[in-house]
Amino acid sequence: MVEARGLSKRFGDHVALEGLDLALPRGEIFGLLGPNGAGKSTTLNLFMGFLQPSAGTARIAGLDCARDARAVMGLVGHLPEEPALFENLTGRELVSFVLSMRGDDRPARWSEVAACAERLSFTRELDQLIAGYSMGMRKKLALVTALAHDPAVLLLDEPTNGLDPVVAREVRAMLEERAARGVTVVLSTHLLDVAQRVCHRLGVLVQGRLRAIGDAGEVCVQAGGVATLEEAFLALTAAG
Amino acid sequence: MSAPTVVAQGRALLRMSVQGALNSLHRRQGAGAMVVFPLLLAVLLIELARFGGKGADGVRRFLAAAPGDQGTHFVAWWLTIMAVAVVALKYARAIPGRGARPLFDTLLFRALPVSPVTRTLFELLLGSTHSAGFVALAFAPALYGLVTQRFAGLPAVALTAVMALVFNEVATLVAHALHALLSRYLGGRSLDIVRVVTACVGFLLVGSFSTLGPIGVGIARRLRVGRPAPGWSEALPLRGLVRWVRFDDLSGLVAVLGWTAALVTFSVAALAWRVRSPTDLSLDGPSAPTGAGRWEAGLSAARIEWRMLSRQAPYLVLATPAFLVFFFAVVRGARPATGIDLPFVTLMGLIGWAIIVQGTALTGAASRRWRRVLWILPTVGRDHRDAIRALARVHFAMTAGLSLGAALPWWFLQRPIWWWFPRQFMGMALVIAVGQWAQSAALFLLIDPSPDRLTGLSVGGVFGVLVTAIPTVALLVLLSAMSLPAWLSLVALLALLAWSMESAAVARLRWIREPAGDPEAARRVWPALRSFGVAGLAQVVVAESGDALGASSTTTLVLSLLVFAGVLLPLAARGAQGHATVPRWSLRRGIGTGVLVGAANFALVLGVAKWVGLGGSGASPLAAAFTHTRGWVLGAIVVASTTVIPLAEELFFRGWLLPAARREVGDARVAVVLSAAVFAMVHAGGQWAPALWAGLLAGVLMQRSGRLATSLAMHVTNNTLVVLAVLWGRLT
Incomplete structure (x- = not known):
């Protein structure tokens, strides 16, 4: 469903991503781990078609992410790390705008939006002006807009950052349910326990290269046979 | 899922922007704005009916009439343009950031399945709305004068709008192209400089056009092109320039040089001061670091504040002489040969407007940041008093300078011409400047960086009231000069007052969002009396302004009482809550x-x-x-x-x-x-x-x-x- 072959991105002399190979089937939750500047967001932006790859290809559902960006965006729900929202709208108006722009403003979508907001404890705030939102509320709204059109693929940058533990757990549960329905989820995160708990497989990016890939156990083995994911992360980062 | 069509997406975009505009008016500025804007429109319609008559014919007559012939008519015409401009700007600002471009740059928008063609189309459409407001404010009078050389009435207005929009879009495109070109050759390292250069070029383009418009009129007249429209062409803002083109005398040349000098000085000042600190181009104010100690929080905010203020002050200082040269050149050039002083008067109005815009932009930006500094007052220890006071002094000096800048031309104007239009217009400038001054004076006097919440609360209320009530009063003076029916003036008065009071309440609400500090502090006599004094101060300011403007003593008394009550009401409401x-x-x-x-x-x-x-x-x-x-x-x-x-x-x-x-x-x-x-x-x-x-x-x-x-x-x-x-x- 989500596929990368030799995917590379350079900014001038700086190598942001180098030769990434990845193949994620339907229903997989894949976690991208790595220190700051490792290339996690670059990878997501390449899949979204925001960036043109310097080499290699990124594909979603067989579509080239750079060339067929518009079609890809129709399939994907995207959560940027720091969502910039339109301050003068209410949450509901923004969701309505996003759904209309996607050409799918059916009542079925709205019942899903309502359910989603309910689970995120966000129903009341949905009718307030975004300008007054806190960081956590912005995150929740961005999540709702990313999930509203029932996308086949989710690309999420730090989905649980800034959320309280109860809501964060609910988000994890929602991701697992969607994965069970066949949605492929790619999430980038710093939080190792989140990654370990929710992701089927993990990839550790260090300085633009994929150092390890597999479930938590496999990553530990690839890191030199350490006992925990944290030790693996530290070992891989130090080696890089 | 059906693929979204261009039409459907366009509809969604338009609906979103209109929704945003309404929200911006209603939810953020308060319901009062929803009353005031239609009211202003009603005022304009009545003026229109008075000069043109009813129906489409009336509109046509209104447009075809020579605005220069009738002072009141000219005011209505000018107000119409301003009102359209404000509505357009409001509409465009409802989209985040300035104009439409940032909307299309957000990740949220970029993640939507929109074709490049749709994107470009709507970017232009929504961007033009912003331009419409801007150009209507900046160039419409000059352009209209130019166009009326060949056309009259509605076609002239339509053509003016189209020309202004096209010009603005072209100027923006040129600026963008230049930016792209320079970025390409200079690379990422010098992007800051590129941004500044681009901004300056754009500014020069925009500024020079409002100068070129009247010169074009002069050339057209010299070449006897087209049919000169009597009246309005005489009322062109920069008649000194027109006469220079006709080689009547040299003062117009001096005016052009002065205007150019002003623009160049402005741009150079901007360039010099921005390049000096290229990494800090953002004009966003400081926010109190979370978790920092009181001292650190206050000090870092003060440092940022100082840096920003010191970076802005040179614009004004450097540009002032150039503006003065321009001002005196035009005064000297325009007066001797003109029997009717309307062009001169219009020019004065424009200069006054420029001073207002400049002044409020500077002090407005400063006070917004001030508010943020004040936000952290409760977390600032007493040791920090000196830093806060130093900042207050800077703000105070700046606004005092601005007041002087607005007062001087007004004073000069009293002697040679004592016509109602410049009195009202320059009076408005003066009143607003005095308002700004009073605001900073209030700040200066009231600031007490103790954990006394009430001080902060009072300051918040005073901010809201002064910033809104004073221009309201100025508007009223203007309204009263338009000889409207009594009931309409009364409704306007009450609506405007309600608006300002509501804004004051909103300002106060922002202050009290934080959990209350020392509850005992809110219950002492002195803070109550101090708030009372602030209301009294506002009353005195209004009374003095009314006298200075020559309003009747009864009118002044009533207005000052209303402002007094309007200031006291929100302050007392909060005080009584405790x-x-x-x-x-x-x-x-x-x-x-x-x-x-x-x-x-x-x-x-x-x-x-x-x-x-x-x-x-x-x-x-x-x-x-x-x-x-x-x-x-x-x-x-x-x-x-x-x-x-x-x-x-x-x-x-x-x-x-x-x-x-x-x-x-x-x-x-x-x-x-x-x-x-x-x-x-x-x-x-x-x-x-x-x-x-x-x-x-x-x-x-x-x-x-x-x-x-x-x-x-x-x-x-x-x-x-x-x-x-x-x-x-x-x-x-």
């Missing part, structure tokens, strides 16, 4: 008793006055005004003295001052006497004795009933009866 009392009487009993006591008191005071031989309340200036006025002023007195003023006074005297004094002194009787004494002082001038008596009564009622409604009912009843008596006296 003194929730336990009601001892039911609401019905409270109001009933209040009404009865009010009526009895009225009869008693009337009887005593007759017995003593005084003419009732005739000795007070307000009552005198009452007796001799008519029209909207009378209406305003009636409404204000029976509603707004009693409410503000009760909230303050019985709701705040009395319980605060009781807490501090510990004796309810002393508190009642104290609050009544201050109440009497305010009503000095023939009314102090009945006011002292009424204050004592109201205080006792409040103490007994535990309800503000009781004393309020008494106050309203008493005032209403006085008003009715005076009206009855006038009738008989």
Whole structure:
């Protein structure tokens, strides 16, 4: 469903991503781990078609992410790390705008939006002006807009950052349910326990290269046979 | 899922932007704005009807008439443009950031399945809306003059709009292209410089066009191209320039040089000062670091503040001489040969407007940041007092300079031309500048970086009121000059007042979002009296401005009283909130008793006055005004003295001052006497004795009933009866 072959991105002399190979089937939750500047967001932006790859290809559902960006965006729900929202709208108006722009403003979508907001404890705030939102509320709204059109693929940058533990757990549960329905989820995160708990497989990016890939156990083995994911992360980062 | 069509996406975009615009008006600026904008529109329509007549023919006549011939007509025309511009800007600003471009740059938008063609189309469409507002404000008069050389009426207006839009889009595209070109050759390292250069080029392009427009008119006239439209071409803003093109005299040349010098100096100053600190181009204000200690938080905010202020001040300092050269050149050039001073007057208006825009942009930006500095006041220790005071001084000096800048031309204008239009327009500039000054003075005097929440609260309220009430008053002066029907002026007055009060309340709400600091601090007498002083200050400012503008003493008195009540009301409402009392009487009993006591008191005071031989309340200036006025002023007195003023006074005297004094002194009787004494002082001038008596009564009622409604009912009843008596006296 989500596929990368030799995917590379350079900014001038700086190598942001180098030769990434990845193949994620339907229903997989894949976690991208790595220190700051490792290339996690670059990878997501390449899949979204925001960036043109310097080499290699990124594909979603067989579509080239750079060339067929518009079609890809129709399939994907995207959560940027720091969502910039339109301050003068209410949450509901923004969701309505996003759904209309996607050409799918059916009542079925709205019942899903309502359910989603309910689970995120966000129903009341949905009718307030975004300008007054806190960081956590912005995150929740961005999540709702990313999930509203029932996308086949989710690309999420730090989905649980800034959320309280109860809501964060609910988000994890929602991701697992969607994965069970066949949605492929790619999430980038710093939080190792989140990654370990929710992701089927993990990839550790260090300085633009994929150092390890597999479930938590496999990553530990690839890191030199350490006992925990944290030790693996530290070992891989130090080696890089 | 069906693929979204261009039409459907366009509809969604338009709906979103309109929704945003309405939200911006309604939810962020308060419901008052929803009243004021239609009201302004109504005013314009009435002017239109007065000069053109009803229906489409009227509009045509209005447009075809030579605006230069009629001062009032010109004001209406100018106001129309301003109103359209403001609405357009509002609409465009509803989209985040400035204009439409940032909307299309957000990740949220980029993640939507939109084709490049759709994107470009709507970017242009929504961007143009922003441009429309901007160009209407900046170039419309000059362009209109240019266009009327060949066309008249509606075609001229339409063509003006199209030309202005096209120009603005082209200028923007050129600026963008230049940016792209320079970025390509200079690379990422020098992007900051590129941004500055691009901004300066754009600024020069925009600025020079408003100069080129009139020059074009001059060339057209010289070449005898087209049919000169009489009237308006005479009223061109930069007639000195026009005459220079016709080689009548050299003063126009000096004017052009002055204007160019102003632009270049501005740009160079901007460039020099921005490049000096290229990494800090963002004009966003500081935010208090979370988790930092009080000292660190305050100091870092102060440092950022200082850096920003010092970076902005040179623009003004460097540009001022250039503006002065321009100003005097045009004054010298335009006056001798012109029998009618309309072009000159228009020019003065434009300069005044430029000063206002410049002044409010600078001080507005400064005060926004100030507010943020003040936000952290409760977290700032007493040690930090000096830093805060130093910042206050900078702000104070800047706004004082601006006031002077606005006052000087006004003063010069009084002598040679004493025509109502420049008086009102430059008066407006002066009033706004004075408002800004008063705002910073209030800041300077009131700042006390102690954990006293109330200081912060008062400052917040004063901000809101002064920033909104003063321009409101200025607008009123303008409205009153337009000889509108009395009822419309009254409605306008009340709506504007409501708007400013609501804004003040919103400003206050922003301040009280934080959890309360020391609750005891809110319950002392001194902060209450200080807030009262602030309201008094606002009243004095308005009264003095009214006198200076030559408004009638009655009008000035009424306006100053309304502003006083408007300032006091939100402050007192908040103050009274800190003194929730336990009601001892039911609401019905409270109001009933209040009404009865009010009526009895009225009869008693009337009887005593007759017995003593005084003419009732005739000795007070307000009552005198009452007796001799008519029209909207009378209406305003009636409404204000029976509603707004009693409410503000009760909230303050019985709701705040009395319980605060009781807490501090510990004796309810002393508190009642104290609050009544201050109440009497305010009503000095023939009314102090009945006011002292009424204050004592109201205080006792409040103490007994535990309800503000009781004393309020008494106050309203008493005032209403006085008003009715005076009206009855006038009738008989």
